[in-house]
Amino acid sequence: MINRIVISVGLLLLSCCNATGQQVYFADGYHGGIYGHYPDWKTQFIVDQWTLHPGWKINLEIEPETWDSVKVRNYPAYLNFQIIATDKRIEFVNPTYAQPYCYNVSGESLIRQFDYGMKKIRNHFPYVEFVTYSVEEPCFTSCLPQILKSFGYKYAVTKNPNTCWGGYTAAYGGELVNWIGTDGTIILTVPRYGCEKLERNSTWQTIAWSNSEEYLDACFAAGIKHPVGMCFQDAGWKNGPWLGFGGKTKNGSIYQTWREYFENITDGKTSDDWHFSQEDILPNLMWGSQVLQKLAQEVRHSENQIIMAEKINAMAYLLTGKSAGKNDFDEAWRTLMLSQHHDCWIVPYNQLTKINTWAQQVTEWTNTTNNLSEKIILNAASVLFSPSLSKNEETSIIVFNTLGVKRNELVKVEIASNLNENEIVLVDSQGTQIPFIAKKENNNIKLAFSAIVPAFGFNTFELKQGISEVAKQKSGVVFLPDGSCKLENDMYCMILDLSKGGRIKSLIAKKLNNKEFVDGRNAHSFNELQGFFYKENRFYSTIDQPAKITILEDNTLKIKVQVETKIASHPCSQIIELQQGQQRIDFILNIDWKGNPGIGEYKQQDNTRENRRAFTNDRYKLSLLFPAALKNQQLYKNAPFDVCKSKLKNTFFGTWDSIKHNVILNWVDIVQQDEKYGMALFADHTTSYLHGDDYPLGLTVQYSGKGLWGRNYEITGPTHIKYALLPHKGKWNDAQITTASDCWNEILTPCLTNKIVPVKSKTLININQPGYEITALYKGDDGELYCRIFNAEAKADNVKVSFDFPVKKLEEVQLNGTVVSVLTIDTKDGQSVVDVNVPRMGLKTIKITL
Numbered sequence: 001m002i003n004r005i006v007i008s009v010g011l012l013l014l015s016c017c018n019a020t021g022q023q024v025y026f027a028d029g030y031h032g033g034i035y036g037h038y039p040d041w042k043t044q045f046i047v048d049q050w051t052l053h054p055g056w057k058i059n060l061e062i063e064p065e066t067w068d069s070v071k072v073r074n075y076p077a078y079l080n081f082q083i084i085a086t087d088k089r090i091e092f093v094n095p096t097y098a099q100p101y102c103y104n105v106s107g108e109s110l111i112r113q114f115d116y117g118m119k120k121i122r123n124h125f126p127y128v129e130f131v132t133y134s135v136e137e138p139c140f141t142s143c144l145p146q147i148l149k150s151f152g153y154k155y156a157v158t159k160n161p162n163t164c165w166g167g168y169t170a171a172y173g174g175e176l177v178n179w180i181g182t183d184g185t186i187i188l189t190v191p192r193y194g195c196e197k198l199e200r201n202s203t204w205q206t207i208a209w210s211n212s213e214e215y216l217d218a219c220f221a222a223g224i225k226h227p228v229g230m231c232f233q234d235a236g237w238k239n240g241p242w243l244g245f246g247g248k249t250k251n252g253s254i255y256q257t258w259r260e261y262f263e264n265i266t267d268g269k270t271s272d273d274w275h276f277s278q279e280d281i282l283p284n285l286m287w288g289s290q291v292l293q294k295l296a297q298e299v300r301h302s303e304n305q306i307i308m309a310e311k312i313n314a315m316a317y318l319l320t321g322k323s324a325g326k327n328d329f330d331e332a333w334r335t336l337m338l339s340q341h342h343d344c345w346i347v348p349y350n351q352l353t354k355i356n357t358w359a360q361q362v363t364e365w366t367n368t369t370n371n372l373s374e375k376i377i378l379n380a381a382s383v384l385f386s387p388s389l390s391k392n393e394e395t396s397i398i399v400f401n402t403l404g405v406k407r408n409e410l411v412k413v414e415i416a417s418n419l420n421e422n423e424i425v426l427v428d429s430q431g432t433q434i435p436f437i438a439k440k441e442n443n444n445i446k447l448a449f450s451a452i453v454p455a456f457g458f459n460t461f462e463l464k465q466g467i468s469e470v471a472k473q474k475s476g477v478v479f480l481p482d483g484s485c486k487l488e489n490d491m492y493c494m495i496l497d498l499s500k501g502g503r504i505k506s507l508i509a510k511k512l513n514n515k516e517f518v519d520g521r522n523a524h525s526f527n528e529l530q531g532f533f534y535k536e537n538r539f540y541s542t543i544d545q546p547a548k549i550t551i552l553e554d555n556t557l558k559i560k561v562q563v564e565t566k567i568a569s570h571p572c573s574q575i576i577e578l579q580q581g582q583q584r585i586d587f588i589l590n591i592d593w594k595g596n597p598g599i600g601e602y603k604q605q606d607n608t609r610e611n612r613r614a615f616t617n618d619r620y621k622l623s624l625l626f627p628a629a630l631k632n633q634q635l636y637k638n639a640p641f642d643v644c645k646s647k648l649k650n651t652f653f654g655t656w657d658s659i660k661h662n663v664i665l666n667w668v669d670i671v672q673q674d675e676k677y678g679m680a681l682f683a684d685h686t687t688s689y690l691h692g693d694d695y696p697l698g699l700t701v702q703y704s705g706k707g708l709w710g711r712n713y714e715i716t717g718p719t720h721i722k723y724a725l726l727p728h729k730g731k732w733n734d735a736q737i738t739t740a741s742d743c744w745n746e747i748l749t750p751c752l753t754n755k756i757v758p759v760k761s762k763t764l765i766n767i768n769q770p771g772y773e774i775t776a777l778y779k780g781d782d783g784e785l786y787c788r789i790f791n792a793e794a795k796a797d798n799v800k801v802s803f804d805f806p807v808k809k810l811e812e813v814q815l816n817g818t819v820v821s822v823l824t825i826d827t828k829d830g831q832s833v834v835d836v837n838v839p840r841m842g843l844k845t846i847k848i849t850l
Helices: 002-015 042-052 066-073 075-084 107-124 144-150 213-221 258-265 290-320 326-339 342-346 358-384 737-745
Strands: 024-032 058-062 090-092 155-157 167-169 177-180 186-190 228-234 253-255 273-275 281-283 395-401 407-416 424-427 437-441 444-453 457-465 477-479 485-488 492-497 503-509 528-533 538-541 548-554 558-567 570-579 585-591 622-626 634-639 642-645 667-671 677-683 687-692 695-702 719-729 749-753 761-763 765-767 772-779 785-791 798-803 809-813 819-822 826-828 831-837 843-849
Touching (some): 024 258, 066 075, 066 107, 090 258, 107 772, 144 177, 144 186, 186 258, 290 342, 290 358, 290 719, 342 358, 395 407, 395 444, 407 749, 424 444, 485 558, 492 570, 528 695, 585 695, 677 695, 677 737, 695 719, 719 737, 737 772, 765 772, 785 798
Parallel strands (some): 024 058, 024 253, 155 186
Antiparallel strands (some): 395 749, 407 444, 437 444, 477 485, 492 503, 528 538, 528 622, 548 558, 558 570, 585 719, 622 695, 667 677, 677 719, 765 798, 772 785, 798 831, 809 819
């Protein structure tokens, strides 16, 4: 009997070893969900396979909302799964609500994806623990360590071996690494090993997807003691254990949950520190395609709207005790998060429902978010107004500032009035009359004025009957003898060359020692639109044709012109706006396409395995170019809760196996080598940018042709994008580029009433030094307020935060609610002041008990 036991154990050990005699491991599991692939039979199938194969362990990456559907559609299977959900053989590895790519959305969106997703899963499976972050798609970004650790995670995995269509992470290291985030947070990680190559004759896999002999041999040669492969099967596939089961697993692979692999197989520690950069994420989406461009614009707009709605609602709650309903916020976040689903971005043309494609559904989802956000803002404004009516012809304009800095920016409103524009006056909260621009259309007055609004608060302006002080007309637009046109205000002198498509021939920044920002010797022109039209086999540019200019506005507050020309045979126009006292220059590009021209390196064919891709090399896409007079340029770019200094010599690549990180989230900034001057480029959507040692900064505008999976990414309507330029002194942080970007995204928000506003002006939260962002202020599920602060630019870690409302207690908490410390409150002039330590690129969340 004893001999039989020994023989059985020996056979078992042999079955768990490969040809070299070393044990190898595999992370199996399922990926998908109700919005991806998750058939009704899947839940019971998982239960049955899990029961049938006691040696099988699985990692689950299932969209949390899936369980709502399973509970309704297949309740017996749901109950069966509840029984096994917390067993050690199952690990939930990605609880994000809609499995976003992470690098392409805002940092605050990313936090909510985890928060809402974890709560949803725990609604169904209360005792589930979230320990390891692992994904099937390339859902990574550089700030993840601090977000994961703050939610209670211990480990991470940067592999995604079987679904690399949309990209992959850089190969680095061996068995374990310390992934060091941008703020210094460390999380123990299984990387995509340095020896984990991309698979030959594939455009979606690394060699780790099946524990092949090639992969395992490479691991052993690299000194990896416990090599582990990975494949999270699509939930629509009817497979059980991916590499076989019993004593017949491929190469003797042993199935492991990621948690058990870290804690029971490896040493659980390493001295290999990986200072992970945003450029270690190598994404490959259809940048420049019209469908993705529109989708990204919709998501960006909704991200801005819901954050502003939350903050304005919190302001009203602090002053009145009244708040919008939680259900409105939850639904607004839900539809925004769904619009960030990775499938929206990589397969936008695929059918999601019988009626809508992913892209069409994004429009519906973001419309819901926008409508709810507008409702919340209007409700917040209304509770601040006294019910006492003022005179009928008087209107109060309350302007909200959701940022932690004082602002002076142009605000636009439309007011119903029987008066003419010359029969009104506008006064601020101090009663001082201020200039404005007004235009009467039917029974409405369109009004624009410069509003000074205190940090994180509001100011009130009143429109009354009287003799107006309208902003005066001026001669800021001048046509020069050589046929060019000069735009000049207090900040800039810009010359447009109308003989060459309206290119910017000169841009002098008056406040920056009259620095010229246009490199006139460059082969490309500044603000030129250029691209390769492959059907005609040639590059076209707007400088090929003359332009005409129309003056839209020319007064003491702003200059606004429209420049019309063509790109090839397609009419296009740019609106350029210079505002008094504003460093940022705003642009709107419109292209009225005639048909569907092919734009890109060449005509892409259908072969999905072809390594070379026509849709990857941005040099051939239609792009806006900005050759700046900045020598030996360095480039910085923002990412969720991060700013990355680029190490790329250029952004150009043409094959799937040579992807470079060329993504602009909100902005990129170029600075000359001596860091004396720089120029930032802002975009209204996530897309790609262009830059190189021998190539100017550019913004991708249009690709037209076949793309991923041979799908034809057509031009189906006009192109409409907004962008902005900001010349500056010093590096990005000295110039407060992050703050400027926030101002462009979270605009000053006006609300109108003919009621009395009891409190005319107010700052609710004040930070005593620049460089810090108030990324969120919202009412939590527990009824308390939560304020999140991000150190984006400040060199100092310590900052004083003042709360100008009654406070009982302030606590620093983790994202999972765990209290880190109770903050010491110093009361000064009726304000509660606390010292908060926020490292560079770090986040701190403060729980406010009123």
